[in-house]
Amino acid sequence: MLxxxxxxxxxxxxxxxxxxxxxxxxxxxxxxxxxxxAYAAYLSADEYEANRGNLPHDMDYDIxxxxxxxxxxxRLTSPLGGATDSIGTTDSGGHGADGSHG
Numbered sequence: 001m002l003x004x005x006x007x008x009x010x011x012x013x014x015x016x017x018x019x020x021x022x023x024x025x026x027x028x029x030x031x032x033x034x035x036x037x038a039y040a041a042y043l044s045a046d047e048y049e050a051n052r053g054n055l056p057h058d059m060d061y062d063i064x065x066x067x068x069x070x071x072x073x074x075r076l077t078s079p080l081g082g083a084t085d086s087i088g089t090t091d092s093g094g095h096g097a098d099g100s101h102g
Contacts, residue, residue, distance in 0.1 A: 001028055002038060003072060016042040018051065032056050037071065040064030 005024045006016055016024075021038050030038070036059040039048050048061045059067075 002030065002041075006042070015044065018043070018047075036064045037068040041068040 002024055005028055006013075006020065009024070010016060010020050018039075021042055025032075025035060025038055033056055036055045036057055039051060039055065040059075040061050041064075043051070045061050048064075052058065
């Protein structure tokens with residue numbers, strides 16, 4: 001939900017700004033408790049740490065990123081060879097380099 005909204009409204013990017021993330025969370029009516037996960041997914045570690053005091057729950061950057069990744073459903077399809085998604089992970093769609101399933 002969040003990744004798609006950000007891409008549709010701001011274009012594909014590895015990082016988004018605080019105002020963009022806040023606008024997405026508000027537009028999607030996501031709970032405020034989700035902010036740490038959204039910030040960790042789309043801000044650099046330094047930006048996250050600089051804004052950590054504004055979050056409703058204090059959460060380590062790496063833990064918040066892992067929780068965000070766990071909350072986003074895997075893609076149903078991906079380009080051959082995989083593609084880097086907007087938070088830096090690679091989805092190969094379950095295909096090996098030779099196109100086999102694996």
